[in-house]
Amino acid sequence: MEKRVVITGMGIWSCLGITLDSVRDALYTGKSGIIFSQERKDAGFRSALCANIEHPDLKPYISRNLRQFMPEEAQYAYMATRNALEHAKLDQSYIDEHEVGIIYGNDSAVESTMHSLDNFREYKDTSACGSGSIFQSMNSTVTMNLACLFHLRGINLTSSAACASGSQAVGLAYLLIKNGLQDCIICGGAQEANMYSVAAFDGIQSFSIRENEPTKASRPFDANRDGLVPGGGAATLVVESYEHAIKRGAPILAEIVSWGFSGNGDHISTPNIAGPARSLELCLKNGNVRTKNIGYVNAHATSTRIGDSREALAISQIFGDYKVPVTSTKSQTGHEMWMAGASELIYSILMMKNDFIAGNINFENPDEDTSCLNIIPETKETHFDMFLSNSFGFGGTNSTIIIKNI
Structure with missing residues (x-):
């Protein structure tokens, strides 16, 4: 018998805000998160437009020896997931006693890969890559880090599907829960926001060049649109079967149909x-x-x-x-x-x-x-x-x- 699938928690790390309330208000007021980056212009970007994303401080939560495994996108995803778990009233003791999975969308780890290989080439020594480089540079870096940090013992899977990655992560979680293969899955998507991750996009002229009007540059469907503006951050949803959510007294926000x-x-x-x-x-x-x-x-x-x-x-x-x-x-x-x-x-x-x-x-x-x-x-x-x-x-x-x- 197919199960109903519900969303019980959400967390976000976005250019619109890092709490659900701040993001809701930004959406309502029509706030734009787009800025002009002089750093990108100086580096040789055709378009220096990008989203303005706050960098998280993980020091209060994660030890230095574990942070070395986490590239930028995994850090965003960690903060979004902390907030989503709190929103879903899913604490660590419950996770430790039950099978909770993770499916997360990610399709690049450019900056971390570049830095480790730059060190190798400069010093002509593979050990110069750093002990954390392999874990930072894999596309599965987000799921491997979050699964270890939150002690997740259910499915552990990365969805790499370009700009459909985050959606397909949620879709796959829905399918597994609907068919009774998992009860609860943390899912979402993360995007590194550094300039190196999108340099090639700029190189093929994908970006808007409306640099004198950053907040007006991203204009979907408008006749005068001239390209996209790169953003980033992370978004996490806690998805579970309706029965599982009811049993543990979780707040039910919406249902995936x-x-x-x-x-x-x-x-x-x-x-x-x-x-x-x-x-x-x-x-x-x-x-x-x-x-x-x-x-x-x-x-x-x-x-x-x-x-x-x-x-x-x-x-x-x-x-x-x-x-x-x-x-x-x-x-x-x-x-x-x-x-x-x-x-x-x-x-x-x-x-x-x-x-x-x-x-x-x-x-x-x-x-x-x-x-x-x-x-x-x-x-x-x-x-x-x-x-x-x-x-x-x-x-x-x-x-x-x-x-x-x-």
């Missing part, structure tokens, strides 16, 4: 319409959800010309005459990449629980393709009980999740 996924089977970087549309279609079908049940769509839209256009056409194709409200929170955060699929679930849940839709800031004029959508440009106070969130990534990997209020 369905997960849909697809591959484009096409170009490695240029998206099509059919792949995203198939992901949406399967998510609705798998959850037996009618389009008119969806009160809000959190779009993947990253502020790129082709990506936004293709997604707009895919959403329009699936929703037809029903003009569901659509926004992209990336207008405020920039593109949080491996983290985005998880963080955008948290942003949308915060909206749903507080009866508003955060405006798609900087949306002033649609183009021929994006005009088919009902894009909400300013914060709108409204009630909705179910939303759909899209995440699409390089290689044509697509993930769609539907969540409902409880």
Whole structure:
């Protein structure tokens, strides 16, 4: 018998804030987390725009000998997970006595890899890499660190699926719990925010060059969009079966209704319409959800010309005459990449629980393709009980999740 899957805790480390309350307020007021970085400009970036993310201090929580295994993204993920576990009322004594798993999205460890190999090349000695370098430089660095730090004995898995990584981590957790293979899984996504991690993106001119207006640079769906803005941080959700949550007296925030996924089977970087549309279609079908049940769509839209256009056409194709409200929170955060699929679930849940839709800031004029959508440009106070969130990534990997209020 399939089990209901619920979300009982959330934690966030974002350019919009590092607590749920601060992030909720930032969403409501339309705050942008985007800044101009002189460091990036001096280093040779074509675009020096990025998200402004606070660096965490782990010294009060983790010893120095354990911190050496943790790159930037694992540090963000640790803080987000601490907060999510507290929110879910899931303490260490309970974790020690039960099987709790972790599935986390991460698809790079660029800075730590670069530093260790730079040391090797400079000193011509492999020991110069450092004893923690191998653990910092693997894509699975987040799950291996968090599993050890929190003593997690359930599934231990990294989802590396480009910008769908965080969403697929949540989707996989949903699937395992739904089918009775796990009772409780910590899941989410993390993204390193250092300049080295996105230098190659800048090199292929993926980023907006609206440097004189940092807060207006990320403008999903707008006719004058000229590229994305890189972000980062981490987002953690505690996901468990409804029965497990009730049994331990956990606060239930929302229920995961369905997960849909697809591959484009096409170009490695240029998206099509059919792949995203198939992901949406399967998510609705798998959850037996009618389009008119969806009160809000959190779009993947990253502020790129082709990506936004293709997604707009895919959403329009699936929703037809029903003009569901659509926004992209990336207008405020920039593109949080491996983290985005998880963080955008948290942003949308915060909206749903507080009866508003955060405006798609900087949306002033649609183009021929994006005009088919009902894009909400300013914060709108409204009630909705179910939303759909899209995440699409390089290689044509697509993930769609539907969540409902409880």
